[in-house]
Amino acid sequence: MRVAIVDDECDIRNQLSRYLQRYGKEHQVGFVIVEYDSGDSLLQEFNSDFSLILFDIDMPGTNSSPSFFVSTKVC
Numbered sequence: 001m002r003v004a005i006v007d008d009e010c011d012i013r014n015q016l017s018r019y020l021q022r023y024g025k026e027h028q029v030g031f032v033i034v035e036y037d038s039g040d041s042l043l044q045e046f047n048s049d050f051s052l053i054l055f056d057i058d059m060p061g062t063n064s065s066p067s068f069f070v071s072t073k074v075c
Contacts, residue, residue: 001029002049006036007056013037016054 003020007013013035024031034050036042038059 001051002032002034002047004034004036004042004050004053004055006039006042006053006059008037008059009056010037012056 005013005016007016017033017035020031020033023029036045039055042053042055
């Protein structure tokens with residue numbers, strides 16, 4: 001499962017990544033985690049094969065309106 005973590009704070013990205021890795025080990029779920037430090041960096045490299053995007057809506061320079069969020073089809 002590909003997961004994007006988008007947060008301007010490195011400590012928060014690292015903490016979320018550790019939580020997901022621990023959860024994956026406990027529940028036999030494989031995660032591929034990609035971290036971004038801004039919404040702009042996510043959009044520059046956006047790949048629609050993310051299963052989950054964890055997005056901090058309170059980042060400097062980010063349009064946090066609901067229209068910014070990207071949804072993907074889940075089968």
